Amino acid sequence: MSNQHLVAVVGAGPAGIYGTRKLCEAGHRVVLMNRDIKPGGLAEYGIFVDKEKMKTGLRKQFKRILADPKAFYLGHVEIGNDQPLSLQDLQKIGFGAIVVTAGAQGTKKLGIAGEESLGVYHAKDVVYHFNSLPPFAERHFEIGRRVAIIGMGNVMVDVANWLLNHKKIDQVVVVARRGPIEKAYDDSEFEVIEQYLDNADMKQEIARIAPQLTAVGQNVDEITQKFVKQGEPAEGRRLTFRYLCSPNKVIANEQGRVIGLDAEENEMILQDGKTVAKGTGKNRRIDVDCVIYAIGDQVDASLGLPFSRGAFVTNPEKLPGDPNPAAYQPYDPSTKQILDGIFVAGWSRNASVGLVGVAKQDAERGMKVVNSYLGAKEGLSAGEMEERIEALLETLKQKSAEFVTKEDVELLEGAEQEEARARKTWDFKYTSDAKMLEVIAARRAR
Ligand SMILES: Cc1cc2nc3c(=O)[nH]c(=O)nc-3n(C[C@H](O)[C@H](O)[C@H](O)COP(=O)(O)OP(=O)(O)OC[C@H]3O[C@@H](n4cnc5c(N)ncnc54)[C@H](O)[C@@H]3O)c2cc1C
Numbered sequence: 423m424s425n426q427h428l429v430a431v432v433g434a435g436p437a438g439i440y441g442t443r444k445l446c447e448a449g450h451r452v453v454l455m456n457r458d459i460k461p462g463g464l465a466e467y468g469i470f471v472d473k474e475k476m477k478t479g480l481r482k483q484f485k486r487i488l489a490d491p492k493a494f495y496l497g498h499v500e501i502g503n504d505q506p507l508s509l510q511d512l513q514k515i516g517f518g519a520i521v522v523t524a525g526a527q528g529t530k531k532l533g534i535a536g537e538e539s540l541g542v543y544h545a546k547d548v549v550y551h552f553n554s555l556p557p558f559a560e561r562h563f564e565i566g567r568r569v570a571i572i573g574m575g576n577v578m579v580d581v582a583n584w585l586l587n588h589k590k591i592d593q594v595v596v597v598a599r600r601g602p603i604e605k606a607y608d609d610s611e612f613e614v615i616e617q618y619l620d621n622a623d624m625k626q627e628i629a630r631i632a633p634q635l636t637a638v639g640q641n642v643d644e645i646t647q648k649f650v651k652q653g654e655p656a657e658g659r660r661l662t663f664r665y666l667c668s669p670n671k672v673i674a675n676e677q678g679r680v681i682g683l684d685a686e687e688n689e690m691i692l693q694d695g696k697t698v699a700k701g702t703g704k705n706r707r708i709d710v711d712c713v714i715y716a717i718g719d720q721v722d723a724s725l726g727l728p729f730s731r732g733a734f735v736t737n738p739e740k741l742p743g744d745p746n747p748a749a750y751q752p753y754d755p756s757t758k759q760i761l762d763g764i765f766v767a768g769w770s771r772n773a774s775v776g777l778v779g780v781a782k783q784d785a786e787r788g789m790k791v792v793n794s795y796l797g798a799k800e801g802l803s804a805g806e807m808e809e810r811i812e813a814l815l816e817t818l819k820q821k822s823a824e825f826v827t828k829e830d831v832e833l834l835e836g837a838e839q840e841e842a843r844a845r846k847t848w849d850f851k852y853t854s855d856a857k858m859l860e861v862i863a864a865r866r867a868r
Contacts, residue, residue: 424801426450427518428810429792432501432509432725435463436778437768437785438523439484444789446492450518450796451807453814454493455507457500458555459826459834459858461488463525464769465778467555468546470580474848480778488828494811495828498855499818502724506821507814509726509764515813518799519792522727522734522752522766523785526719526773530732532572536672540564541680545577545716552584559853566711567592570683572669573716574598575606581714583614586659593660594618595708599688599699601635601665602628602649617656624663625650631666638690638697664708666690668701672713683708718774725770727752727761733773734766745787747794765792826862833865834858 427450431438434456442452460466465480488495501507501524512520529544531537541564550558569585571578574596582594594615598604628635628649632642655661667685675681685706688699720732728735737748737760750767751760767788768781776784802810818825826834834852842850852858 424803425797426801426807427796427799428453428516428802428807429796430455430512430515430517430520432512432520432522433457433463433524433768433770434461434484434495434497435523435525435768436465436480436781437525437770437788438463438521439487440782441521441523441767441785441789441792442493443487443490444786445521445792446487446490448789448793448796449492450793451492452494453496453517453811454488455496455499455501457498457524457527459497459855460831461495461497467553468549469553469778470583471553471849477849493828495831496818497826497831498859499823499825502722503726504724506818506823511817512814513763515817516810518763518796518802520764521788521792522725522764522770523768524722524725525769527722528720528732529715530717530720531715532669532717534670534672536674536680539672539674539680540678541566541674541712542672543712543714545571545573545581545714546719548581548584548714549577552588554851554853556853556855556858559851564679564712565589565591566680568595568710569593569712569714570595570597570669570708570710571714571716572597573606573718574604574663575716575718576608576611578716579607579611579615581716582661586615586618586661590657590659592658593662593710595710596661596663597667597669597683597685597708598663598665599668600690600697601631601640602645602663603635603640604697615661616651617653618659618661619651620655620660620662621650621653623660627663627665634666634689638692664706666699667706667708668699669713670705673707680711680713681709683710683713719769720773721770727764727766728754728756730755734770736766736771743791743794745790747791750788750791763795765795824859826859830862830866834862837861837865 429445429450429452431454434454445452585591628646666688669685671684673682686701687704690697723729735753737751737753739748741748750765753760767785838850
């Protein structure tokens with residue numbers, strides 16, 4: 423009896439790739455299907471464009487993992503209810519397990535009036551744009567000169583970095599529900615935009631909210647010392663913060679284009695030792711011509727797993743075992759059943775949480791659960807696995823879905839590296855799927 427299985431992994435970001443490694447190490451064969459032509463997910467299309475060392479290091483690791491003959495990569499293959507292949511199709515083909523590591527592709531907004539105006543964007547779409555992911559790479563963004571970024575985590579810093587250092591706009595206004603102490607960005611990340619901080623404005627802003635900070639026991643002098651630096655904003659480009667503000671309306675002109683943001687001023691209260699924002703009913707207007715939401719992502723419901731409040735529903739039970747298997751099992755609340763043989767990991771399990779290392783760790787813990795599930799099932803012979811892979815490829819061909827293999831990705835990367843050398847840059851990416859497929863076809867024909 424074989425104890426080897428054929429596993430489908432949906433999504434080749436860090437979670438899917440590190441997960442594939444664990445599955446291959448356990449002796450299983452993996453078909454790794456990825457929406458994008460190139461693997462890497464947000465490591466390729468999220469991490470900031472100039473983090474050369476980190477990006478090239480991750481690319482090398484991913485390439486090594488995918489070189490395992492037990493790993494079969496299929497790029498440009500999106501799984502979902504409206505796609506050529508659904509999760510049910512994969513179940514019918516007969517994979518021993520299906521692992522969903524598709525990240526968090528849904529966008530979150532605040533649900534306020536005016537959100538559909540021209541000039542309102544989600545940070546992930548903007549990040550995908552400046553990282554050259556099709557189709558966002560070629561999409562036009564009406565950025566303007568004064569941009570409000572809502573949220574104050576590391577994604578805000580990346581977007582502000584692009585706007586101030588690359589687009590060279592006049593001003594970024596960071597709008598946050600709570601105060602300076604509650605920032606979610608890392609100081610080391612912030613350094614790339616610190617030179618634009620309008621220190622006089624920051625001093626005034628902290629003085630404005632001082633009574634609310636004091637009310638929750640925060641030390642205004644210490645906060646001023648930490649957050650107000652010396653000097654004028656570099657090159658006249660300004661970075662300002664509006665704390666204790668919850669946007670409640672995007673204001674647009676007659677052409678439907680953003681001209682401002684209405685926000686309710688907040689006070690802070692302490693709840694279970696944590697600061698919580700509470701509206702005061704008093705409004706303020708922030709004049710901007712673009713609004714970017716950097717408030718996290720949600721998973722994509724069209725993937726076809728039970729979904730609630732922006733996340734896939736997982737088994738609420740606490741099952742014995744470390745890691746807790748239930749945390750990785752999708753669960754249908756209407757039938758109170760888990761979806762047998764299907765698992766989630768990485769940002770598909772816990773949207774927008776943590777760096778690459780966290781996604782890697784989550785996938786590795788998740789694959790322990792998958793491997794132990796597979797250990798209790800009868801495996802497949804090599805021939806049976808081949809038949810199933812053939813059936814998968816046949817279904818894709820019947821539906822005219824154009825997929826690429828890891829060999830194709832290598833051809834594409836070779837062409838991109840040549841182009842980068844010619845342009846004397848460290849990196850070059852084609853910006854449309856059509857162009858990438860054309861380049862691959864041309865290289866295949868050589
Ligand atoms: C703006 C930004 C900057 C970041 N910067 C850093 C940084 O500097 N350092 C760091 O360590 N971490 C950084 N991170 C975090 C890091 O990128 C994530 O922790 C990690 O990428 C999450 O991995 P994942 O595999 O779960 O999801 P993702 O990376 O999102 O990968 C998901 C993959 O699934 C594929 N996919 C999606 N839907 C489908 C589908 N339906 N069918 C098939 N495939 C699908 C996608 O094509 C993608 O390849 C950053 C994140 C963001 C958003």
